[in-house]
Amino acid sequence: MTRCAVLTAVGGYLPPTVVTNEDLAGQLDTSDEWIRTRTGISRRHRAAPGTATSDLAAEAASQAMRCAGMDSVDVVILATTTPDRPCPATAPTIAAKLGLGPVAACDVSAVCSGFLYGLATASGLIVADLAETVLVIGAETYSSLVHPDDRSNAVLFGDGAGAVVLRSGETGELGALGPFDLGSDGSGRDLITVRAGGSEQWAEEPGSRMRDAYFSMSGREVFRNAVQHMNRSARRVLDKADLDADQVDWLVGHQANARILRSLTDSLGIPEERSISNIDLVGNTAAASIPLALEHGHREGLLKPGDLVLLTAFGGGLTWGSTLLTWPALAR
Amino acid sequence: MSETYETVLSILVDRFKVDRATATSDSTLADLELDSLFIVEFALTLEDRFGVSISEDALSSSDTLFAVAELVEQRRREAGLAS
Incomplete structure (x- = not known):
């Protein structure tokens, strides 16, 4: 231990x-x-x-x-x-x-x-x-x-x-977290971005700091990158733990889009019914999506003490990360 | 080819809710109302199902189902997965 x-x-x-x-x-x-x-x-x-x-x-x-x-x-x-x-x-x-x-x-x-x-x-x-x-x-x-x-x-x-x-x-007790896999690819920074408000635009055009102040995303490129990076990151974390995807009780993937989640379960070989999803009710809540999905799974009684939970996320940066968790006994 | 074509068609029917009765080998992805994001998802599904690499740029909305099946066959041959 x-x-x-x-x-x-x-x-x-x-x-x-x-x-x-x-x-x-x-x-x-x-x-x-x-x-x-x-x-x-x-x-x-x-x-x-x-x-x-x-x-x-x-x-x-x-x-x-x-x-x-x-x-x-x-x-x-x-x-x-x-x-x-x-x-x-x-x-x-x-x-x-x-x-x-x-x-x-x-x-x-x-x-x-x-x-x-x-x-x-x-x-x-x-x-x-x-x-x-x-x-x-x-x-x-x-x-x-x-x-x-x-x-x-x-x-x-x-x-x-x-x-x-x-x-x-x-390690070994209920609720234990890990191992982790984290990664990034800054060459994809334009795929998910807010261009205004940072030092880059200020350096390029002093005085015009609020142009492009809104969020933009390149849907096609993001779709493929999200599926591939979450799949690879999740597999790396399973490898580190010496576990297979079929031993995972619940996949909690970033709630980006139901179709991205479906492609992710396909590529991981995890049945869709073992993927916790609340995207229909809350949409994509970015950094809040994984903890909100965990809270949803807990409140709905899906997550039970001892369940092996695989968390994986992908986002702007590009960035990605995964970890494993044995679900603890929590008050509801 | 016919087995590959049948699998491609089954993916479209089962996953993308395409009506089997209206889809033919001459139907294009546009005819089947697959927009650009669906084409990315379709490419990823073909990759998973056939074990080959197919970027979404290799598919276009004007491709027919026959052309998609041909592309899959070509990629399988290149990967040494088919004769």
Whole structure:
């Protein structure tokens, strides 16, 4: 037995406003049938104006802390593409909203893979004995990033937050996390991007910092890259653990698009009915998608103590990451 | 070829909800209403099913089902999977 990170709680929060496909069909040149057949999404939640990512994150984190029966942690890590502000990081704001005192807090930026990167970072802090407990949150307000008239992205993305609490433990116990696989390919940075607001545009054109301030994505290239990188990353993590795909009880893949998830289960050889999916109800919530899917699987009673869960994500960067988890016995 | 063609057709019917009664070897992917994202998914499915590499750029909406089956056969021969 060696020291490792153990998942001990999960929480999720969705803002109350629901946007259905019919709502979008009234605003954009689209239809419920078009959206469903191409994405598998029927509704998504939207944060109200005035609600920031830290507000969603604090709600999910509070739920996770209650689930853990804890009122303090050593570190807060937030994975997000939509921080409250470009500077400073949002995690300290969340820690302050939760009344956690002067804890270590920082953001992790890896777009839709961010939660996996956050889990790996937290796991590393625990294994290195730098922390006993870490709150890892994935939270997004993509409504702030997607142009409302951008049909292809407006139908896909939703707002929300999910959180888990990790504590130190030992390999072999329920909730144990690992091994991990992480990777990136920066040559694909233009495939999923917001071009404005960074030092690059400032360097190119001083004074025109808000051009291209909205999210853009190259659907065709992203589809193939997402399937291939999640497949390869998941296989690497299974190899590290000396396990086969048929030993996995549940696949929890990044909820990018129902068709990407279907292609992923095909290429991994995992039956679709062993893939946890809530994309029809929440859309693509980027860094929040994996913890929200875990919270969904827990709440619906799908995830049972001892189940082997394979987590895999792909996102802008390009980035990807995977890990394994034996599901713990959690309060509901 | 006919076995490959039948498998290609079955993928389209089972996965992409194409009506078997209306699809012929002369039907193009556009005739079957496969848009660009469906073509990527179709290429990935062909790769999984036949164990060959087929980029979405190798397929276009004007390709017929006969041409798709021919492409798969060619890739299988190149990979040493078929005579």
